[in-house]
Amino acid sequence: xxxxxxESASGxxxxxxxxxxxELLARxxxxxxxxxxxxxxxxxxxxxxxxxxxxxxxxxxxxxEDHDFRLLRPNGHRTTGYDVGWNSAAQNLSDINAMGGTATxxxxxxxxxxxxxxxxxxxxxxxxxxxxxxxxxIGCGVVGGDLGAGxxxxxxxxxxxxxxxxxxxxxxxxxxxxxxxxxxxxxxAAAGLAILEDGRPLTDFGPDGEQFxxxxxRPQPPLAAGPVAALAGASAMLDISDGLLxxxxxxxxxxxxxxxxxxxxxxxxxxPLEGAAALLGVDALDxxxxxxxxxxxxxxxxxxxxxxxxxxxxxxxxxxxxxxTLASRATALRGWDHFAD
Amino acid sequence: xxxxxxESASGxxxxxxxxxxxELLARxxxxxxxxxxxxxxxxxxxxxxxxxxxxxxxxxxxxxEDHDFRLLRPNGHRTTGYDVGWNSAAQNLSDINAMGGTATxxxxxxxxxxxxxxxxxxxxxxxxxxxxxxxxxIGCGVVGGDLGAGxxxxxxxxxxxxxxxxxxxxxxxxxxxxxxxxxxxxxxAAAGLAILEDGRPLTDFGPDGEQFxxxxxRPQPPLAAGPVAALAGASAMLDISDGLLxxxxxxxxxxxxxxxxxxxxxxxxxxPLEGAAALLGVDALDxxxxxxxxxxxxxxxxxxxxxxxxxxxxxxxxxxxxxxTLASRATALRGWDHFAD
Numbered sequence: 001x002x003x004x005x006x007e008s009a010s011g012x013x014x015x016x017x018x019x020x021x022x023e024l025l026a027r028x029x030x031x032x033x034x035x036x037x038x039x040x041x042x043x044x045x046x047x048x049x050x051x052x053x054x055x056x057x058x059x060x061x062x063x064x065e066d067h068d069f070r071l072l073r074p075n076g077h078r079t080t081g082y083d084v085g086w087n088s089a090a091q092n093l094s095d096i097n098a099m100g101g102t103a104t105x106x107x108x109x110x111x112x113x114x115x116x117x118x119x120x121x122x123x124x125x126x127x128x129x130x131x132x133x134x135x136x137x138i139g140c141g142v143v144g145g146d147l148g149a150g151x152x153x154x155x156x157x158x159x160x161x162x163x164x165x166x167x168x169x170x171x172x173x174x175x176x177x178x179x180x181x182x183x184x185x186x187x188x189a190a191a192g193l194a195i196l197e198d199g200r201p202l203t204d205f206g207p208d209g210e211q212f213x214x215x216x217x218r219p220q221p222p223l224a225a226g227p228v229a230a231l232a233g234a235s236a237m238l239d240i241s242d243g244l245l246x247x248x249x250x251x252x253x254x255x256x257x258x259x260x261x262x263x264x265x266x267x268x269x270x271x272p273l274e275g276a277a278a279l280l281g282v283d284a285l286d287x288x289x290x291x292x293x294x295x296x297x298x299x300x301x302x303x304x305x306x307x308x309x310x311x312x313x314x315x316x317x318x319x320x321x322x323x324x325t326l327a328s329r330a331t332a333l334r335g336w337d338h339f340a341d
Numbered sequence: 342x343x344x345x346x347x348e349s350a351s352g353x354x355x356x357x358x359x360x361x362x363x364e365l366l367a368r369x370x371x372x373x374x375x376x377x378x379x380x381x382x383x384x385x386x387x388x389x390x391x392x393x394x395x396x397x398x399x400x401x402x403x404x405x406e407d408h409d410f411r412l413l414r415p416n417g418h419r420t421t422g423y424d425v426g427w428n429s430a431a432q433n434l435s436d437i438n439a440m441g442g443t444a445t446x447x448x449x450x451x452x453x454x455x456x457x458x459x460x461x462x463x464x465x466x467x468x469x470x471x472x473x474x475x476x477x478x479i480g481c482g483v484v485g486g487d488l489g490a491g492x493x494x495x496x497x498x499x500x501x502x503x504x505x506x507x508x509x510x511x512x513x514x515x516x517x518x519x520x521x522x523x524x525x526x527x528x529x530a531a532a533g534l535a536i537l538e539d540g541r542p543l544t545d546f547g548p549d550g551e552q553f554x555x556x557x558x559r560p561q562p563p564l565a566a567g568p569v570a571a572l573a574g575a576s577a578m579l580d581i582s583d584g585l586l587x588x589x590x591x592x593x594x595x596x597x598x599x600x601x602x603x604x605x606x607x608x609x610x611x612x613p614l615e616g617a618a619a620l621l622g623v624d625a626l627d628x629x630x631x632x633x634x635x636x637x638x639x640x641x642x643x644x645x646x647x648x649x650x651x652x653x654x655x656x657x658x659x660x661x662x663x664x665x666t667l668a669s670r671a672t673a674l675r676g677w678d679h680f681a682d
Contacts, residue, residue: 039396043595044511045439045580046400046502051392055380058484059387060448060499064491098386107401109497143399150405151493156450158401158499161387171385239386254384 016121017114021147027118029142031125033132035105036139037162047143049105049160056104057161057168059095063088065153069217070196077196081120083217085127086134088155091241093137094221094295096161098239100169100230103161103223105143106132111150124155127218135223166230171254174236174300180259180315181307183225183297185215186244186269187284190291191276192216198280205276212276221295225310229299232308237299243290245331247298248324255300258318260325261289265314289331357462358455362488368459370483372466374473376446377480378503388484390446390501397445398502398509400436404429406494410558411537418537422461424558426468427475429496432582434478435562435636437502439580441510441571444502444564446484447473452491465496468559476564507571512595515577515641521600521656522648524566524638526556527585527610528625531632532617533557539621546617553617562636566651570640573649578640584631586672588639589665596641599659601666602630606655630667 016024025042034041040048049056063069069079069087089106096103108128112121132140145157174180192212195205202209221239229237236255240247244266248259263285270277270284277284300317301307318325325331357365366383375382381389390397404410410420410428430447437444449469453462473481486498515521533553536546543550562580570578577596581588585607589600604626611618611625618625641658642648659666666672 045436046398048396048398051395051397054392054395055389056392056397057387057389058448060450060487062450062452062487062489064452064489067490095386107399107499109401109403111403111405111495146401146403148403148405149408152491154452154495156497158448
């Protein structure tokens with residue numbers, strides 16, 4: 001599905017192939033906030049940002065058309081530029097959050113088919129800006145990037161962050177006896193994806209369905225919770241992007257411990273999904289266990305530390321082999337892999 | 342042209358679609374150097390690098406199959422993964438060089454069609470590593486990135502750098518009376534591209550042709566020259582990536598001055614290209630003036646400062662309108678634009 005076929009009705013549409021790079025940049029940059037950390041903003045060979053404690057946290061994530069998003073689905077649903085921009089910002093900001101840090105800047109590369117409407121690109125910039133503001137990434141912004149042509153829409157962002165003098169929260173610090181806890185939502189984005197990929201009209205799924213679709217397209221990582229967890233003494237933490245079981249397995253492997261999850265505690269995440277799950281004939285708990293892309297946090301805390309209010313206990317760390325169990329029973333790790341079938 | 346059609350002869354080839362993300366990462370990371378600035382390397386949600394003077398220079402560049410490189414040309418020439426990896430590193434490292442800085446780390450996102458041979462990706466990693474070492478980016482390396490599937494090969498790198506306490510060299514500091522100077526080569530990459538895109542066998546162009554093709558595929562930005570220029574008091578500087586005239590126009594615009602280039606001084610760059618230009622029936626000086634991708638440096642220096650030995654004077658800064666002239670005569674700005682025809 002090519003984007004331009006969906007946009008040409010007005011006859012007024014302008015396409016990126018009709019503008020030069022400077023003209024397109026002049027459309028985009030006014031829509032984007034500059035980071036507070038900016039020492040030198042866009043327009044030179046590179047940007048310069050402050051790194052107040054002498055360290056820079058850095059990560060990078062890419063969204064590819066037809067792999068990470070679909071512009072038009074068989075049921076008529078359109079993913080907008082705004083959605084893609086929001087999602088790109090959200091998943092990058094979430095990576096800094098998962099280290100216990102605060103995002104300071106983004107650089108963004110857009111690869112655009114020449115028949116991409118300029119309005120789509122502007123909408124993407126608005127989505128980036130809205131995610132930065134809406135998710136509370138205070139002081140963050142876009143300090144530079146790259147624009148180029150390609151056959152397929154690709155959005156790559158790199159994000160920088162600061163730890164404000166703290167130690168990072170790694171995946172490797174979980175110890176037997178620690179509490180396993182979650183911040184943010186679980187399974188809602190997976191439910192939204194299932195609804196989007198189902199053939200039925202989206203209206204069949206009601207207002208809940210709309211919320212789950214929004215969680216898939218415009219995830220809401222709990223950005224305050226990462227630094228809070230660091231200050232509260234979290235022993236391990238990561239961003240749940242490939243599914244709770246798979247990501248729990250990463251902490252288990254990195255820490256050399258078992259993680260036992262409590263299905264009773266997880267049921268509270270499945271409850272709001274039961275209606276949509278029944279319509280689709282699937283198990284809501286599967287979305288909670290294997291669904292990624294809500295970008296919640298999975299963390300472990302020593303037993304003597306009170307859980308911050310952003311976190312909900314969902315299990316405990318066990319000695320022994322690095323496996324993830326459900327009520328002490330083995331479970332196959334499931335979740336998202338970019339290349340596996 | 343799909344990459345797999347060129348690689349399947351052995352029957353032993355493995356493709357990225359047959360590996361999961363972890364298996365592919367395990368193939369790539371051992372081939373890549375870790376930056377000296379690494380505080381936390383790959384394997385967590387984000388990496389952490391030092392920013393010794395409390396600032397981080399950052400830039401990003403993307404290479405797209407069939408737009409920025411061609412895997413197989415009509416004359417049978419293959420661009421290898423090694424070439425693409427080298428080029429990605431080189432153009433990113435060059436952006437830090439152009440600020441007068443030293444690169445500290447790269448993060449790299451690879452978007453790979455599932456039928457990309459694993460060997461191609463390994464070769465790309467080797468090219469990245471070889472450029473870092475071969476160009477003298479001492480202590481730089483790859484600290485993280487992203488891997489995903491797409492219809493087209495896309496390589497995006499973000500680069501960080503340090504200014505070691507110095508001020509950056511911007512595009513805006515050129516003043517009337519300053520000397521305009523160049524470090525590195527001019528026009529060789531453009532000659533290489535013209536040879537690659539010509540229908541004739543590459544052997545028609547002899548050993549010079551091979552060198553020009555190498556300059557196009559594996560550019561050699563003069564990485565030592567950026568910090569040297571900063572220390573020598575350069576008033577403005579940028580990376581010549583879109584052609585001397587276009588990039589000179591950027592300094593002219595940012596500084597509010599004219600740049601007058603001396604065709605006599607530029608002829609020394611055209612001389613080695615004359616043989617290839619004659620074969621192709623073009624003007625070698627056009628490659629020097631409008632060809633990008635050698636990633637040399639264009640800088641201006643106050644008249645009371647001796648030029649560093651890495652730089653060659655090619656003109657002078659004039660008062661008045663921000664135009665680029667050749668021997669005081671107007672010239673149309675020409676060069677590369679990603680979206681313009």
